[in-house]
Structure formats: C-alpha cells, structure tokens
Amino acid sequence: MSAAGKSVVVIGGGPGGYEAALAAAQLGAEVVLAERSGLGGAAVLTDCVPSKALIATADFMDRFSAAKRIGVHFEGEHVPGDQGVTAHIADVNQRIMELAVAQSRDIGERLESAGVQVVQGAGRLLGQGRVEILEGVGDVPSGETPAPHSEEQRSPGTRHRVVDADLVLLATGARPRVMPTAMPDGERILTWQQIWNLTELPTHLVVVGSGVTGAELAHAYLGLGCEVTLISSRDRVLPGEDPDAANVLEEVFRRRGMNVLNRSRMSAVRREGDGVVVTLEDGREVEGSHCLLAVGSLPNTEDLGLEEAGVAVTPSGHVDVDRVSRTSAQGVYAAGDCTGVFPLASIAAMQGRIAVAHALGDAVAPLSLGKVSSNIFTDPEIATVGVGQADVDEGRSDSRTVMLPLSKNPRAKMQNVQDGFVKLFAKRGSSTIVGGVVVGPRASELIFPIALAVANRLNVDQFSSTFTVYPSLSGSLSEAARQLHGFGD
Template sequence: MTSAQTHVVIIGSGPGGYEAALGAAQLGAQVTLVERQGIGGAAVLTDCVPSKALIATADFMDRFTAATTIGVGFEGAAGDQGVTARLPDINGRIMALAGQQSADIGERLESSGVEVMQGAGRVAERGVVEVVQQGGEVTRLPADVILIATGARPRVLDSAVPDGERILTWQQIYDLSELPEHLIVIGSGVTGAELAHAYLGLGCQVTLVSSREQVLPGKDADAATVLEDVFKRRGMNVLGRSRAQGVCLDGDGVVVTLTDGREVPGSHALLAVGSIPNTADLGLREVGVDLADSGHVNVDRVSRTNVPGIYAAGDCTGVLPLASVAAMQGRIAIAHSLGDAVAPLSLGRVSSNIFTDPEIATVGIDQADIDEGRIDARTVVLPLTKNPRAKMQNVKDGFVKLFARRGSDTILGGVVVSPRASELIFPIALAVSARLNVDQFAATSTVYPSMSGSIAEAARQLHSVAE
C-alpha cells in the first residue's frame, strides 16, 4: 500500500492531530481531520496558548513593579503611577490571540489539502470512522489509518462542582469579568503553580493548596524549593500538606474545606487537580483497543495501539502531557503508518518547561535518578546570582544544574531555573540528544555577558581530571 492510496482519518485537531494531518498530507495521503469544537483543540483554545498568554501579561506587570529596584521611576500624579490589571481587556486579548492561532492552523491545513470535518468522531468498526455532524447527519469514513488525538479535560471533584463563576476549572477562567479578590488554587502541580503565579502577578491575593510537602511534586526538588520561596516572598499563602476535601459557595465567595477540618475562605476557587482523557464514547473498547484503568489509550513508542491500523497521540495516551510530545507522537504515528523513516519516541530527550517566574526547564535525567542509584552521574549547580548578565537584569533567584555520566563525562540532562529558561534549556537538550561530553559543550563559545555563560561554566566545572 502506497501513501497515495492511503486514507488517514484523525479524530481531534490539537497538536497531536493537526501535526499528524500536516505530516500525512506531505507524504501524499488523503487526510480527513475530524473536530467537534475548534481547530487546535484545548491546547490552543482553552489551555496552553491562553494560559501562557495570561502568564506573559502577569510577567509584564511584574517588570513595572520591579522597575524602582533598578532606578526607574514613574513621573506624574501619585494616582497615575499604579499598574492595574484590566481583566476584561486581558482576557479579550488572550482569546483573540487563541482564535488567531486556531485560524492560522486552519489555513495551514487547508493549504496542505487536509479536509476538516466538523463533528463528533468515533470508531464504528475497524477501518471505519463515523462522524455525527451538526444537525445529526452521520457520515461514515473509510480509513486505512485511524489516529485518536482527542486530548483530555480538567478533572473535577464530586465535592467541588465548577459553576463557571466562583468555582472554576482552568478552561473557565477566561470568562471572568473582574479580577478575583482572593483566589484559592487547589493543586500545586504544573497547572496550579503556573496559574497561581499568574494571578499573583496580576494583583490577586492567592492561596495555593498543596497536598504534598512541597509545590511541584515529582519535579526537581531544588527548583521547587526556589519557586516556593519566591511565591512566599511575593505574598502567596502556600498551604503545604493540605488536601482539599470540598468547595462550596458562601454568599459572594467560596469556602474550601480541607481534610483536616480547616476552612479557607476566598472569592474564587480554581481546580487544578489533574485531567481525564477524552476517550469515552469513541468506540475504542468495542473494537478491541486496550485502555488503561484511567481511560488512557495504551500505545507503544511509535504510537501504535494493540489494534492494527489504530494509533493514538497526545494527552489521551497519558505518555507525557505536553503539547510538544503530542505533536511528536502524531508525527511519529503518521511516519510509521505510512512507511516513512521514523525514530521511536524517546522521552529522555524531551525538554519541558514550567512557565512560572522564574521558569523551570528540564531535560534528560533528573536528580532522583542519581540519588536513588539508577544512574552513576556527577552534578554541578551554579546559582545565577554570580552571573553578570543576571545581575544586570536584577535576577535574584535561579540556578543552572548539569548532570554528566561518571567516566565518559557525557551530558545526561540538566535543569535551568531562570527567566526564559524555556529558551536556555535548548543547548542542553541538544547536548543530550547529540550525546556531547562536557568538554565538547564547554568548548563552544558563548556571548559575554549572557545567561548561557553559566551553562558553559557548569560544563567546565564537570571536566574530569585524569588521575
């Protein structure tokens, strides 16, 4: 079977879906992309793109707040010197930006020859996708290859039912017409930490309810410590080892009840307690696709399910909930199904970022791999307070951490905690992917002064002296 004879049907147009569609079209397949909401999926319309735009707005405000520390003042009457977050304007800009990104993706799909069908898709039988369109019309699409890329939705608690006004999921916050007076964020994982940071920067009083001892459980402990210290220094109330039992409305506000009996009053509550894969009612179990108890689609490293011809990508698989990984899974699935050259997914080479201030970026192995004896490696940590560029930019928090295999000095991973860590992690990711050693890495010239200079310096400090 050649790719020109292959009909690919993709259910879901998030990063996993639209990247797969573009790849399949490039390889000459006939491609139909089925989407029941909007092009780009939740990542573009209600999750990744909007949240990062909100964070960028908060960071912009922070720069004004910190201006006096570097000698910058504001002229004019005292009442005109404040910086105020106008939430309707902020949310309007964010949703317009998301809409434009969705339109841009739609134009790319159209110009590539991908047919986009609006409706709810499901696998009717092996090799057939059924689409229920608006008005109830049902279309059956023959498919040589089926890709499930339906993403996930916010998990909610039975004892904390969102109403879209006071009790919110992260997809509902862009409908707010005024800034919360006191926002209680339940959950201190990546989403909770990012949005708690954003609203704190916009001027809200924020309480972060963390069920673990530290924010960002499972992430680099040194990085989490820095971030939690920054949160507290800026006025956030972080409740560690505190699990929410429920949330109820109380007049014009909410009350969050903790499992130890404490009650935390606020104006709004934001649930950030994980996500649920959108795999129900897709006909997957009926055709024999293996699903985890959580509902995630089980796939291998080339995105195959256990049923021939059916692949899955993105948050519905539970592999790693990142838009970049979803896109990678989608591209890999298409390359494999159409016989193109493909390398299986390698999570050890995937870089990720937490968009707080400072940002936290990671790639490769982590400190726990070394501490628990899984990998024999050496570590160096350089605080950014010693970096001249950081001093110029008034950066007071952060560090660079590198891991190198003992003996060969091959760079195995790293952590960057700094402004724009999402950009600074790239050279470390490149080193991990290319299996560079610390000497090769350190020998590459860096600009002076620059934040990247600390990364090169960390590599120099990992140089092994022959005994």
C-alpha cells in the first residue's frame, strides 16, 4: 500500500521515533521528525549504547584477571598490578561518547536518505492534527550535526512552525528519577546520564538502586577496578527478575568483592569534602567517593499539550496507549518509554512501526509482550523470554520447568564458566515451550532459539530434535528440552 500524500510528524528521535519515521517514509508519507537532544535519544546517547560499551570494556579487562585460571601468565617488568591492566576512565568515556555520536550520525544519514525532514527542536500538540515545532531549541551532542533540509533551518535562532499532520507520534522518552534529598550535582552525585563526564575512576562508587540499570553499572565499575557498594531496598538484587537468576548474580557480585546491602533503603545523599555520604533509612551511613543514582525514571510528557489535545495519561504520567500504540486522541499515537509499556529499545521501535502501520493502513499485528526477549548485560548475562518463574509460582501459567546448570556443559568447562544455567518452561498437556531463562556468557544470543520456539509455539520434541553443535552452550538448551519430554501431563 502507499501513504503518498499523508503527513506524519514524529516528536522525539529515539528508537520509537526514528523507526516510525523510517517506516512512514518507506510507505510514501511526508515525514517531519523533531528531536531536541540528538538522534537516537537517550538509548543511543546516554543510556543503552554507552552503558553496554562500558560493560564491554569491563568484560575485556576481566579476561586478564581470569587468565591464570586457564594457565595463562604474563611476564616482564612492565606489568604492574595483578595483570597489568588499568582503566583510564577519561579515555574509556571518550571512546564511548565517540561511539554513541557515530551511531547517532548513522541514524541521521538513514533518515536523510529516506527523505525524512529532521528538525532540531521541540514539538507540542495544538489540538487534533496540528503540531507546533519550536526549531533550534535543545542540545545537540558534541560531534553531531543535524541534517537540515532547507536554508531556513540552517539559520541561527529559533522559530515557531505549525504543521498539519494525519499522524502524530509521541516518542519523547524518559529521564532519570531524582529525589529532593539526593539531588545530582554532575560531579560526585550522578545519574546514569551524567557518568560519561567522569575524568577519574571513582575509588568507591556507591550505587543506589539494584534494578537493571543499577546492577549493570555496578558490575561495570567493579570490573573497571572500583570498590563498589550496591544498595538494594529489596531482599535481593534485580527484584523483578527470575529469582534463581538474581541469586546467581548476587552471589557472583559478592564473590568478586562487591558490598551488597539488601533491605537497605536510601533516604539522602550529600557531598562531604571530596566524597559523598549516603544515609539509609535505618540511620546507617555509607561513605564513598561517588554516588550513582539508579532509582527509576520519569516520562518526558510535560509541555506536550496532551491535556488540550485530549491525550490521556496514567497516574504515573505515562501516555496511555493500546496494543497498536493509539492514544485517546484521534490521530495521535505514542511509543517508547513515555508510554511505560516496557522500557526496552526494541519495544519502542516495534511500537513506532506498529503505530505507523495502523495509522496509514498497512498490515499490522498488535504488540505481543509474551514474545519479547530481554537481556541484562551483567556477567553472567541474564536473558528471558515469555513465561517466567513468577507466572508458574503464582498460578498464571500451568507449566513444567527444567533448570540445568551450565557448569555441567563441556563447552562451559573449556571456557572456565562456573556460574549460570538454562531454564525452560513447557505447557502441561501440549509440551509447548512458553518461556525460558538463560544465565551465562552471551545469554543475549542464546535466548534467541528459545524466543523462536515461543513465537512459533514449538513443543519440546520439535525443539530438541534440532541439531546443535558439539560442544556448545546451546547444547544445554536442547538437553533441557529433552528432559521435559514425556512430562506434558
């Protein structure tokens, strides 16, 4: 089908926004995308891409510390420390930011080649089918230059512009949550968007919050050589994840020297000299050189004209959408973290593409969260898809479960993998695979065959009859499926 003659305005250039813009342009629509802080949004510039690059650096360093365990030794006078590797955080962060900007630039080139008009600026709804764009506002990351499509856009200063649209997509993302008693200063008290300005490695980093962001960055800085204290208000780290997986990760954290404080809620953070003091609700104090706040996020939904346009929001301030990304206002859709559906870049991109397909009359299938795979980039990684342990324990899924430790896998032995497991969930009666968990190296890759099984409703016999390489970590996936054979009833 063709959407020629249709007008689309996208507010926000993160994964939800730029993927929607590309999809609309491919269908032939005229597309304007307004982004105030750089294409790719937080996912590319300050969150997902930078954090995973930092983790990759820490994981690279860990190979040296593990060398002796596999019989490799370093020799020579110029090998300081345990294995002669240290992290120069200024150089690390410079590389990370250059990588992020390069990724942002690539996105800009894709949009420009597709014919999308990219505007540096902020957008606001003026009612049904009308958007006000304030051009020239916002910050562009160092090294990135927006790709304007007219001389008028190249002119300095700002100007108001009103655009009529058949489809408006809101993809404004979210920002770190802060508390009045723990205000970031960008130097010692930091959000995850501010740590990329560090020029010296913290001597003792106190991480407040043990969700995905807190756990990933605590792992990264521990691997870079910092002393790390992780403050968790719950009984364990990653309280929303598979409990077996969370327990493995917490055990690894402690064994590697991280100080994990469970059932410890932060009440305040303050600067004191060249360091910080984190006060807990029970009166204890934790001193460190820096504090990283990872206590959730807030949607960027202010000053968008939502109320005037009739766009409903949830009590948390997120834009309320259905499974095809529609809001309560005709012609207005939303995607990504501003909707609060699932804070993943892949979900945001899918929401954006679904919105465009639905609004412009293309073939579309509603968003199905039951088939979404996700990954936590700690060491070991934790990947999940479909039904989880909580669904089984709380009676939402009548499924059988098998869990196999990776320590019994021959390839894992060769790679000195000591921690991790694979877990499969199969529905009683049909033995259809409905979910899985992988904890181990490259779990983000190993989860894919389980995701294929869930998406295509394969049963355990179909899954296990597929050949795997020997030796390989994927062999444990097949073995888990074989152990579920005959347990359908």
